[in-house]
Amino acid sequence: MVTKLRKKSFWKQIAIFFAILGPGIITGSVDNDAGGITTYSVAGALYGYKILWTLIPAFFVLVIIQEMNARMGIVTGKGLADLIRENSGVKTTFFIFLGLLLADIGNTTTEFAGVAGSMHVFGISKYISVPLSAIAVWFLVVKGNYRIAERVFLFFSLFLLIYVVSAFMGKPQWSEIGRAVVKPEIKLNFAYIAIIIGIVGTTIAPWMQFYMQSSVIEKGLKIKDLKYTVWDVVIGSVLTVVVAFFIIVACASTLNKNGINIVEAKDAALALKPLAGSFASMIFAFGLFIASVFSAAILPIAASFYICEAFGFEAGIDKKWNEAPQFYYLFTTIIFIAVCVILIPNAPLIVITLWSQVANGVFLPVVLVCMIILINKKEIMGVHVNKPFYNIVGVTAVVILVMLSLTLLVMSFF
Numbered sequence: 207m208v209t210k211l212r213k214k215s216f217w218k219q220i221a222i223f224f225a226i227l228g229p230g231i232i233t234g235s236v237d238n239d240a241g242g243i244t245t246y247s248v249a250g251a252l253y254g255y256k257i258l259w260t261l262i263p264a265f266f267v268l269v270i271i272q273e274m275n276a277r278m279g280i281v282t283g284k285g286l287a288d289l290i291r292e293n294s295g296v297k298t299t300f301f302i303f304l305g306l307l308l309a310d311i312g313n314t315t316t317e318f319a320g321v322a323g324s325m326h327v328f329g330i331s332k333y334i335s336v337p338l339s340a341i342a343v344w345f346l347v348v349k350g351n352y353r354i355a356e357r358v359f360l361f362f363s364l365f366l367l368i369y370v371v372s373a374f375m376g377k378p379q380w381s382e383i384g385r386a387v388v389k390p391e392i393k394l395n396f397a398y399i400a401i402i403i404g405i406v407g408t409t410i411a412p413w414m415q416f417y418m419q420s421s422v423i424e425k426g427l428k429i430k431d432l433k434y435t436v437w438d439v440v441i442g443s444v445l446t447v448v449v450a451f452f453i454i455v456a457c458a459s460t461l462n463k464n465g466i467n468i469v470e471a472k473d474a475a476l477a478l479k480p481l482a483g484s485f486a487s488m489i490f491a492f493g494l495f496i497a498s499v500f501s502a503a504i505l506p507i508a509a510s511f512y513i514c515e516a517f518g519f520e521a522g523i524d525k526k527w528n529e530a531p532q533f534y535y536l537f538t539t540i541i542f543i544a545v546c547v548i549l550i551p552n553a554p555l556i557v558i559t560l561w562s563q564v565a566n567g568v569f570l571p572v573v574l575v576c577m578i579i580l581i582n583k584k585e586i587m588g589v590h591v592n593k594p595f596y597n598i599v600g601v602t603a604v605v606i607l608v609m610l611s612l613t614l615l616v617m618s619f620f
């Protein structure tokens with residue numbers, strides 16, 4: 207009898223977990239966007255397996271920060287932007303979110319650049335691939351609802367595991383990989399430090415904090431769901447790091463072994479063709495396409511969420527256009543601007559990417575400090591304020607991220 211009850215309880219918990227699954231996996235997976243894939247590809251091509259150790263600290267940073275976001279969203283029922291406005295005032299909020307909005311327009315432009323680059327590998331012009339992708343993304347969000355959008359986003363997240371196939375086709379040396387992870391080799395030179403900053407920095411971005419918190423609210427999660435949400439966050443972070451691991455392995459096993467350097471993710475796809483075959487090249491390019499479309503949808507949603515929350519407008523994918531007009535106007539405008547920029551002949555895409563990353567680096571510490579302050583206020587979080595251990599780990603993570611972001615900012619000017 208007791209055994210039957212335990213089995214019933216087990217399957218009930220599994221069912222609840224699958225019902226709650228989503229926000230953590232989706233937010234983590236968007237880390238592997240066009241910029242992330244480019245960073246991992248360049249790292250693998252330049253330093254081979256020796257750079258893989260950096261994914262371990264990146265994983266812990268991702269879990270800690272996202273757990274805080276999820277907890278704060280579930281406990282307060284308010285988005286991060288809403289809480290920042292209530293505690294920092296409208297003027298401060300305006301300047302923070304104006305900067306974040308400009309950065310996210312640049313980030314969305316970078317994602318559509320990923321769409322153009324990946325489809326270029328298949329011989330499809332950007333004047334066809336970019337507008338069609340933008341229309342598909344717009345219809346999914348504006349004409350769909352949260353449940354449909356979440357299922358599509360989850361499918362996109364799982365599809366990124368295609369990079370595992372691409373990596374195996376490069377015939378990796380597993381003994382070398384094991385040694386590189388267990389015995390990290392750290393080089394004290396400018397380029398190596400820059401790539402470490404890029405890998406750690408690409409796992410966390412300002413917009414992620416707002417999307418994660420807003421999505422647990424829109425999904426209607428409660429305190430009793432918190433333990434399952436933490437598992438969602440952990441699984442999402444594992445998935446994110448696994449995809450990053452195999453992208454680095456794919457490029458290390460082929461490009462690094464043959465002394466080939468690249469500057470964009472599409473270069474990696476093109477370079478893989480003579481080394482690992484046409485199929486490996488196409489898989490890599492298609493993975494870049496999926497990641498870029500995925501992120502081109504999530505980034506404008508996140509920006510629309512936090513701008514509307516910050517200034518008291520209705521927001522949410524589940525709402526109709528007439529119920530949340532500011533949310534959908536913002537979403538549409540960001541996509542429209544990003545597509546127009548990409549379609550300009552000889553648009554300075556590298557400059558746009560650089561400055562959007564610099565803006566992320568500037569605003570990330572501001573957002574994280576706001577988070578740490580808010581999650582430690584008893585009048586906001588009640589008994590769910592950060593425990594001392596979480597504060598030590600969280601503050602340490604923030605300090606390291608601030609130092610990395612400032613270093614990245616300084617290096618971007620030289």
